[in-house]
Amino acid sequence: MIEIKNLSFAYEKTKVFEDFNLSISKGKVVLITGVNGVGKSTLLRLIAGALIPDKGKILFPAEMGKDPRKKIGFISDRLSLYESLTIDQAIEFHLSFYDVNRFDDTLINHTKVKRTQKIKELSMGQRTIFHLSLVMACEPEILLIDEIIHSIDVYLREIFLQHLINIISQREITVVMVNLNFTDIEGLLERIILLKGGNILVDENIIGLKQKVRKIVADKIPAELPLLFKNNTPQWTEFYVYPFREDFRKDINGSVVDLDLTEIIKAFIGREYT
Amino acid sequence: MKRLFLTTFKIDFMSAMPVYEQVKKHIKHSIAKKILEADELLPSQRELASLLKINPNTIARSYRELVQEGIISGRTGKGYRVNTNSDMGKEKKKLLEEKFLLFLEEAVEMGFSAEEIAGIIDNILKKGENK
Amino acid sequence: MIKKEYRDIYKTALVILSILLVIPLIYIFDRIKWKSDTDYMGIFIIALGAVIFLLANRLGVDTFRTELEDNAFEYLLTLPISRSAIILDKLLPRLAVIIPPVICYEIMILLTKKIQWGRLVISDFFIFKPGYFPFLVILFLLLSFFTSLFRKRNAVGLLTAAALIVFAVSGFALKALLGTVAAPFVQANFTGMSFLLALFVVDMIIGTAFFVVFRKFDVKSLNQHSEKFVLMALGPLILVSIAAILILLISNNSSTPL
Numbered sequence: 001m002i003e004i005k006n007l008s009f010a011y012e013k014t015k016v017f018e019d020f021n022l023s024i025s026k027g028k029v030v031l032i033t034g035v036n037g038v039g040k041s042t043l044l045r046l047i048a049g050a051l052i053p054d055k056g057k058i059l060f061p062a063e064m065g066k067d068p069r070k071k072i073g074f075i076s077d078r079l080s081l082y083e084s085l086t087i088d089q090a091i092e093f094h095l096s097f098y099d100v101n102r103f104d105d106t107l108i109n110h111t112k113v114k115r116t117q118k119i120k121e122l123s124m125g126q127r128t129i130f131h132l133s134l135v136m137a138c139e140p141e142i143l144l145i146d147e148i149i150h151s152i153d154v155y156l157r158e159i160f161l162q163h164l165i166n167i168i169s170q171r172e173i174t175v176v177m178v179n180l181n182f183t184d185i186e187g188l189l190e191r192i193i194l195l196k197g198g199n200i201l202v203d204e205n206i207i208g209l210k211q212k213v214r215k216i217v218a219d220k221i222p223a224e225l226p227l228l229f230k231n232n233t234p235q236w237t238e239f240y241v242y243p244f245r246e247d248f249r250k251d252i253n254g255s256v257v258d259l260d261l262t263e264i265i266k267a268f269i270g271r272e273y274t
Numbered sequence: 275m276k277r278l279f280l281t282t283f284k285i286d287f288m289s290a291m292p293v294y295e296q297v298k299k300h301i302k303h304s305i306a307k308k309i310l311e312a313d314e315l316l317p318s319q320r321e322l323a324s325l326l327k328i329n330p331n332t333i334a335r336s337y338r339e340l341v342q343e344g345i346i347s348g349r350t351g352k353g354y355r356v357n358t359n360s361d362m363g364k365e366k367k368k369l370l371e372e373k374f375l376l377f378l379e380e381a382v383e384m385g386f387s388a389e390e391i392a393g394i395i396d397n398i399l400k401k402g403e404n405k
Numbered sequence: 406m407i408k409k410e411y412r413d414i415y416k417t418a419l420v421i422l423s424i425l426l427v428i429p430l431i432y433i434f435d436r437i438k439w440k441s442d443t444d445y446m447g448i449f450i451i452a453l454g455a456v457i458f459l460l461a462n463r464l465g466v467d468t469f470r471t472e473l474e475d476n477a478f479e480y481l482l483t484l485p486i487s488r489s490a491i492i493l494d495k496l497l498p499r500l501a502v503i504i505p506p507v508i509c510y511e512i513m514i515l516l517t518k519k520i521q522w523g524r525l526v527i528s529d530f531f532i533f534k535p536g537y538f539p540f541l542v543i544l545f546l547l548l549s550f551f552t553s554l555f556r557k558r559n560a561v562g563l564l565t566a567a568a569l570i571v572f573a574v575s576g577f578a579l580k581a582l583l584g585t586v587a588a589p590f591v592q593a594n595f596t597g598m599s600f601l602l603a604l605f606v607v608d609m610i611i612g613t614a615f616f617v618v619f620r621k622f623d624v625k626s627l628n629q630h631s632e633k634f635v636l637m638a639l640g641p642l643i644l645v646s647i648a649a650i651l652i653l654l655i656s657n658n659s660s661t662p663l
Contacts, residue, residue, distance in 0.1 A: 012626045029329055050482040052621045069485040080480035082409075082471060093409055097484045120475075162324055169320040169330035186287050187328030207292040214290070258290040 001026040001142065001174045002047060006056035009046060016042050017198045020056070026141075027172035029188050033179060034195035035269060040178040041076070043195070044144045047176070048074035064141060070098055073140030075131050077147040083120035087130065090119055091137075098138040107133045110159050125152040132160060136167065142174045143167075150181045157184060164188070182261045192261070194268055202268060206261070212243040213264045218254020225251075229267040229274070240267035279304045280317065285326050293328055297336035302345060305356055306366045312358040316346060406486065406494040413471050414502060417464055421506050424456065428509050432516070450513060454538065457506050461542050464499040465549025478624040488619060496550065503546060507539045514538070537601055544604045551608070551615040554622065555631045607642065614638040 007020040016039040024030055032040050045051045047058055049069045060068040081090060091103050105115075111126040122130065128148050135143070143164075149157060161184060167173055168188075179185065192209055194202035204212070213228065216239040221227070228242040240259075241248070249256060259267075283300055285293055304310040316322075319337060323330040337354055340346045345365075348354035381391050411418075435446045472478045481491065614637035618630050 012629045027331070045479070048483045050479050051623055054621075067485040067487070069483060072483075074483045076479065078476065078479055080477055081475070082477045082480070083475040084471065085409075093406075094484075096406070096408075097486060161327060165323050165327070165330060166320065169323060184327065187285060187293065187326060187332075190329060190331070210290045210292075258288055260287040 001028075001061060002176070003059040004047075004056070005059065007046065007053050007058065008055035009042065009051065009053050011042065015198065020198060022193070022200065024174060024176065024191075026061075026174050028190050029168070029175040029177070030191045030193060031177050031179060031182070031185075031189045032193045032195060033182075033265060034201070035272065036180075038195045039198055040195055041146050044074070044076070044146050044176065044178055047142075048072055048144050050074070060142075070138075071141040072144065073135035073138060073142070074144045075128070075135055075146065075148055077151065079124075079127050079131055079148070081119050081127070081131065084118060086116050086118050087113060088115045090130075091134065094134050095137065100138055103137045104133065107136075107159065107163060111156065125156040128152050129156055129160065132163065136163070140173070142176070145175065145177045145179075147178050147180065149177070149179060149185060150183075161185065161188070182265070186261045189261070192265075194265065196272060209264060210259065210261075213240065213259055213267065214244040215240050215257040215259055215263065215267075216252055216254050217257060218252065221254070222248075222251045229271045231270070240270075242267070276310070276314070276317070279309045280325060282309075283322075283326060285328060294332045294335045294339070297322075297326075297328075297333060298340055301336070301340060302362075302365045303369055305345065306362050306369050310356050312356055314356050316348075316354040316356065318353065319350065406491070407498060410495055410498045414464060414467075414498060417460060417467075418502050421460060421502060424453070424506055425509055428453070428513060432513065450510075453510055453513070457503070457510060457542055458545060460506070461503050461546040462549045464503060465546045465551075466553045468495050468499065468550050468553045473624070482623070488622075492616075492619070496547075499546065499550075500543065503542060504539075507542050510538060540601055541604065544601075544608050547608050548604075548611060551611045554615075554619070555627075555634050610641040611638045613641075 002022070002024040004020060004022040007017050008015075009017045032043065034040055042051065046053055049072070060071075064071045082093065085093060087108070095101055095103065108126075108130050111129050113122060113126050113130065119127065119130075128151070131148075149160065152160065164175070165188070168175070175188075177185065177189070182189075186206075189206050192202065192204055192206055193200055202209070216225075217236050218239065219237065221239045221241070225239075225241050225248055226243060227239055229240040231238040231240070244256075279300075282304075285296055287293075289296070291299075301310070301316070310316070316337075317325070319330055319333040323333050326333075334350070337346065337348075341348070341354075345357060346354050347357055378391070381394075386394070431446075431449055435449075469478075472481055482488075486494075614634050617637060618634045622630055
């Protein structure tokens with residue numbers, strides 16, 4: 001669905017990507033994460049067409065038409081919109097670029113906004129939900145979400161995620177999420193990509209990742225075990241092992257603990273900081 | 275009974291067991307414990323995904339595999355029902371074995387020997403029969 | 406997009422509308438009350454010309470004002486509209502809106518023929534000559550438009566307005582100064598047409614720099630794009646200036662003195 005080939009991009013003389021490649025299949029929910037400033041948002045903007053690659057291409061299937069942006073929905077943490085327009089004006093303006101003329105206001109009714117309010121008068125939560133509604137009204141095949149899920153209150157977050165679940169069950173939409181926080185969204189994710197220094201450090205199916213990264217609580221572990229990260233607490237030492245295999249268990253003198261996505265990513269990032 | 279099925283349904287994200295497996299397991303357990311009865315209509319895939327806050331495709335996989343295993347039958351859009359003749363015998367045994375293994379692990383950790391454990395089980399069974 | 410653009414420029418359009426309404430009144434007033442006897446008409450026409458230039462400047466420089474003020478640039482670039490279509494949709498309404506006052510001005514000039522202010526014969530000043538005025542206004546609007554993205558809009562607005570005034574006034578002063586010293590030289594080189602052509606060339610250079618930079622433009626790396634724009638425009642401008650000076654020097658040497 002999204003083919004990134006030999007992408008190179010620099011921001012103000014800093015190289016962000018050099019010969020970067022990535023392929024995302026249709027209908028998958030993908031997480032892109034990494035430390036701050038690693039280029040996650042830049043990557044999303046390159047896919048969305050807000051930025052143009054210096055070298056390389058981003059390819060979409062032919063069915064998406066001459067301008068693939070017609071079928072791409074992008075919601076960013078900057079929530080860029082024409083702030084002096086009213087909601088009605090913003091809807092009219094936005095829909096005029098796509099081949100749709102219906103706007104479903106069920107979502108924005110949750111947030112108690114009036115259609116005559118100006119965008120700049122809306123709260124962050126109201127604006128995020130409005131942006132989502134706007135983007136969804138154009139029936140995108142690809143949805144790009146950049147770090148907004150955790151900037152809104154838990155109630156609106158629930159509404160946002162439920163709407164997302166509805167859309168995913170109705171049609172084969174490809175979702176690429178950039179996030180630093182994984183609570184509430186872990187159940188939706190299928191593929192996890194961790195970026196580091198303009199390259200892909202980890203690219204795994206979430207099922208596989210959870211089986212391959214385990215924490216061992218022990219005094220020490222056999223030297224041959226592939227250690228990802230070590231965490232010394234006052235009470236004990238935590239050894240994060242990747243890739244873990246079931247046959248390691250017999251050599252381990254301690255407990256093997258399963259991890260959630262937050263713990264897993266923490267280990268990978270912790271390794272980068274030490 | 276469906277309410278009990280839904281309220282006891284929790285996905286453990288701390289577990290390395292894939293979510294689709296956890297979904298299958300809970301459905302099978304619920305059928306084995308008669309929380310879900312034969313021919314009962316299961317929640318729609320979308321409903322379940324909404325409730326558990328997980329990807330609808332995960333639910334789709336669980337339902338698909340359960341159909342293949344003969345536990346449930348149906349189709350997307352038409353609804354899924356618990357099979358009347360699904361062989362829960364094997365499932366029930368597996369479920370009981372799992373619970374028993376947990377019990378055994380604890381007992382062993384507490385330091386009981388095999389004979390002591392057998393003795394305790396005997397006692398409990400005798401008391402149960404009296405009831 | 407065009408609809409929104411018209412909405413954005415309505416304030417300037419109102420100013421233009423009021424000018425268009427005022428002009429015939431002043432004209433009639435002049436005919437009846439002053440019997441075209443005074444210099445007031447001359448002053449008014451100079452003011453009118455200047456105001457039209459300022460409006461063109463404002464329209465050009467504020468082309469991306471809502472995008473920059475409303476933080477909407479990124480949004481605009483993710484919409485399914487090509488960057489060239491964005492430029493077209495922004496320019497056309499602004500050009501359309503500046504045409505009516507220009508036409509009015511042309512009519513005024515033709516009707517009043519000779520405009521004088523004291524000893525100054527305004528109508529000889531090429532900027533206010535009927536043939537040149539529309540092209541100069543449009544070129545000036547384009548120039549303002551091309552620089553609209555790259556620095557604080559108000560500074561650029563003043564800069565371009567000042568540049569044009571200096572350009573025009575110095576041409577006029579130069580013509581007056583050299584007219585007595587080397588008449589054929591002045592005759593040959595300082596016509597209104599040469600100023601027009603010079604402005605056209607400047608527009609082309611800066612315009613090309615603008616188009617090249619706009620292709621990859623992004624608000625976040627404004628400095629990078631500003632630098633590139635200035636370099637791309639400055640280089641050719643310097644080359645053209647050197648070429649022009651050389652040509653003038655050569656033609657000066659080869660022209661026969663009085």
